[in-house]
Each structure stands twice: as C-alpha cells, then as structure tokens.
Amino acid sequence: xxxxxxxxxxxxxxxxxxxxxxxxxxxxxxxxxxxxxxxxxxxxxxxxxxxxxxxxxxxxxxxxxxxxxxxxxxxxxxxxxxxxxxxxxxxxxxxxxxxxxxxxxxxxxxxxxxxxxxxxxxxxxxxxxxxxxxxxxxxxxxxxxxxxxxxxxxxxxxxxxxxxxxxxxxxxxxxxxxxxxxxxxxxxxxxxxxxxxxxxxxxxxxxxxxxx
Amino acid sequence: xxxxxxxxxxxxxxxxxxxxxxxxxxxxxxxxxxxxxxxxxxxxxxxxxxxxxxxxxxxxxxxxxxxxxxxxxxxxxxxxxxxxxxxxxxxxxxxxxxxxxxxxxxxxxxxxxxxxxxxxxxxxxxxxxxxxxxxxxxxxxxxxxxxxxxxxxxxxxxxxxxxxxxxxxxxxxxxxxxxxxxxxxxxxxxxxxxxxxxxxxxxxxxxxxxxx
DNA sequence: ACACCCATAGACCACCCTGGTCAACTAAGG
DNA sequence: CCTTAGTTGACCAGGGTGGTCTATGGGTGT
Numbered sequence: 001x002x003x004x005x006x007x008x009x010x011x012x013x014x015x016x017x018x019x020x021x022x023x024x025x026x027x028x029x030x031x032x033x034x035x036x037x038x039x040x041x042x043x044x045x046x047x048x049x050x051x052x053x054x055x056x057x058x059x060x061x062x063x064x065x066x067x068x069x070x071x072x073x074x075x076x077x078x079x080x081x082x083x084x085x086x087x088x089x090x091x092x093x094x095x096x097x098x099x100x101x102x103x104x105x106x107x108x109x110x111x112x113x114x115x116x117x118x119x120x121x122x123x124x125x126x127x128x129x130x131x132x133x134x135x136x137x138x139x140x141x142x143x144x145x146x147x148x149x150x151x152x153x154x155x156x157x158x159x160x161x162x163x164x165x166x167x168x169x170x171x172x173x174x175x176x177x178x179x180x181x182x183x184x185x186x187x188x189x190x191x192x193x194x195x196x197x198x199x200x201x202x203x204x205x206x207x208x209x210x211x212x
Numbered sequence: 213x214x215x216x217x218x219x220x221x222x223x224x225x226x227x228x229x230x231x232x233x234x235x236x237x238x239x240x241x242x243x244x245x246x247x248x249x250x251x252x253x254x255x256x257x258x259x260x261x262x263x264x265x266x267x268x269x270x271x272x273x274x275x276x277x278x279x280x281x282x283x284x285x286x287x288x289x290x291x292x293x294x295x296x297x298x299x300x301x302x303x304x305x306x307x308x309x310x311x312x313x314x315x316x317x318x319x320x321x322x323x324x325x326x327x328x329x330x331x332x333x334x335x336x337x338x339x340x341x342x343x344x345x346x347x348x349x350x351x352x353x354x355x356x357x358x359x360x361x362x363x364x365x366x367x368x369x370x371x372x373x374x375x376x377x378x379x380x381x382x383x384x385x386x387x388x389x390x391x392x393x394x395x396x397x398x399x400x401x402x403x404x405x406x407x408x409x410x411x412x413x414x415x416x417x418x419x420x421x422x423x424x
Numbered sequence: 425a426c427a428c429c430c431a432t433a434g435a436c437c438a439c440c441c442t443g444g445t446c447a448a449c450t451a452a453g454g
Numbered sequence: 455c456c457t458t459a460g461t462t463g464a465c466c467a468g469g470g471t472g473g474t475c476t477a478t479g480g481g482t483g484t
Contacts, residue, residue, distance in 0.1 A: 030242065033471080046433075160415075164379070202364055246443090260443085
C-alpha cells in the first residue's frame, strides 16, 4: 500500500477516519465502501487503487489502530502507580487524550473486539493477542492489593470497580450524544468522574487509605 | 391482526420468537422478513397475510413485549423490599424467570431502547414512556437510604451498584455465549452473583447493616 | 510540442437481497 | 360440487454490493 502512504497526511487521515467510522458503526459485512468514499470525498476507484479490496482495507485499519493503541496509549500509561483506582483514573485521562487525536480508533477497536466473528491472518491474530495481554498487564500489574479492605475479595473488587467505570462512561456517552465535541465543558464531567472514583475508594479501600 | 391471533398458540409463538430474534439482532432496517419466515417455517406470503407490513409486525411485537414486561415482570416485583441491593437481587431473579418463558423479549426491548431512531405512533410512544416511568419506580420507590453509609452520596451509590450488576450480567453473557442454555448449572452463577452483591453491601452499606 | 505516466473520478458490471404481491393450490364445510 | 379461508413460493421492481475499467487530467522530461 505504498500508493496510499505517499499521499499527503491530511488525505490519508480523512480516508482512514471515514473508513474506521463506517466499520465501527456497521461492522465489516454491513460497512459500505460507497459510503466510505463519499464521506472521504474521493472517487470509488481510488479506494481500490490504494487498498486492493474491502478486506485489505479492513486489515490495514486494524494494524494501524493496534499501532496507535500500543504506541500512543499503552506506552504513556504510568504502571508505577500502585493504587488501582488512581491507575484507572490515569488511564482514562490518557485514553481521552488519544481519542482527541484519533477520533475513531477506540470505536473501531471496540466493535472489532465485540464481534470477533472474523478470522484474521495469523500475523494480525498474534498481534491482537499480544495487545490483549499487554492491556491486562497495564491494568493489573504491580497493583498494591493491601489498599483494599481485608474483608472483600480483591479480584472481585477489581471487576466491580471496572464495571462501575465502564458504566459511567457508557452513561456519559448517551448523555452527550448528539452534542458537538468541541466545547462541551469536559471539566465538569471529569469532576463528576472523580467524585465517583472517590466513592469507590471510600467503599473498597481500608479506612484512612482513600486520600489522594 | 385477528387472523394471526386465531392461530394455534405454538405457531404464534414460533413466529413471534423468530421475528423478535431477528429484530433484536439486526435492528429494524437490517432485519430480513425472508429470514424471519424461514426461521419460523412458514411461507413468505403468510407473514404479510397476518401482519400487513414489516413495520406493522414490528409495532405488534413492541406492543406484545411491553405487555409481557409490564404484566409478567413488573407485576411480580416486590416493591415492599426496602433494601436496594436485595431489591435488585429479587428483580434479577424474576427477570430470569420471565426470560426462561419468553426468550427474546428482553433482547428485543433492549435493542429497541438502545437505537430508538424510529418514531413510533403516538399510542406506542406513550405506552413506552409509561413503561419507562414504571421501571424506574420499581427500582427506586420506597428504598431505605438509611442503610447506606453516611459519607457517600446515595444517588451515586445507586448508579454504581446498578453499573456493577449490569457489568456482571454482561460478562456472564460473553462467558456463556455459545453454550446450550439447557443444563449449564445456573446455581453456580447465582452463587457468584450473590457474592458480588455481598461485596457491594459491605462496601456501600453502614457496618452491621449488610446481613441478610 | 509531444509523449509518457500515474493519480483520479465515476459510470458501469453482475450479483444479491429487499419488502411486498399474486396466481395457484389445498382442505374443510355445507 | 361450490365456496371460502389458509397457505405457498415464484416473482417483481428497486436498490445496494464489491469491484473494474475507461477516460481524463496534469505533471515531467525531452
């Protein structure tokens, strides 16, 4: 795909974003190359000139996204933070920064991971498993379990906390849907997010350990 | 639709289930009447003989499901239970029973509520809003907030607990996917569910109030 | 000025699936 | 034997699919 990679960056980005958006919203089968080229503002022919087929495009996107996730997201997460909830707070912040730069990467990866009905070529499969492993390590490696109350199973507490955070993020998504991303006041939602985290700390950590 | 309602119950059920499954999985637009009739084991013509159009079928299903949710689910929930977590436990049990009898009702309602891009005829819209109101009342009416620790916002605690439970249920769904519903040992999962609930009680309730 | 070349657009292809219709058939009841 | 209601699947026009190909620019070297 050197053809594609010799384009000006702007155009590359436009095409990648259009394609990621379409695949993220519809999944591989239901995604339409017609819509992709229209959204990207290029002729139909070009898409098949750059990439040879819909499938190739999809796999190119997958590799591209995994690169970004590993190099621009995982790379920046501070794994020396031993406080589980703080670590999650930190990862949420980093993730948000990445998302500001690459709007549809997480959407695309998300729907890919959900409906993993597709069978990938071996090298992508391997790369994906590696990424999955890495992601888990990032969350759980080096966590200080002694912060948690003694009377609850920390494994279960981990999950409860993650589900809580996912729940908040999902609710936020539906609350904000339709609104322009540019200038909705994010700070107020971060504030709210932190309040939830504080409650989680008060609830799951030993008394006196929930201070920041 | 008297035509349809004069069929033997078995056949009605088969058709309704096929249709609910298809709509639940694909949404209204992407759902295929061809697949529905094949799955239901009837000729294409019959579907349009019973219901006049795809749209009509969809709205019939919606009314049908709302009836079931209200009369067979909401009706059975014990709203005298003032302990929030116990109430959720109870509703989960009732819901599971209903689901055993009407496999796709909740799936159908779920995807309907998610992508509510469709505009309904007024009477269905009204009925849906009523159902939504009722559902909320069922969760929050008559809850004894004094069970909760004083140092956390009960509104937020409500949400954290609901997100936690939804998280568990979702994880369970992916863990069990593909397995035959008939004889996977449900008890072991209920057990696990109760353990999570106990943790939530220990975490969010005042000390000494978490006993059953 | 000409020839070459590659980037580009979009009309076009064969194919597939769609919601919906309809003529033909069956079976029951009088 | 006629009527009527239930039932089927071939069929329809329309629209969307991934992918191809021809025609057109616009540059560059000569």
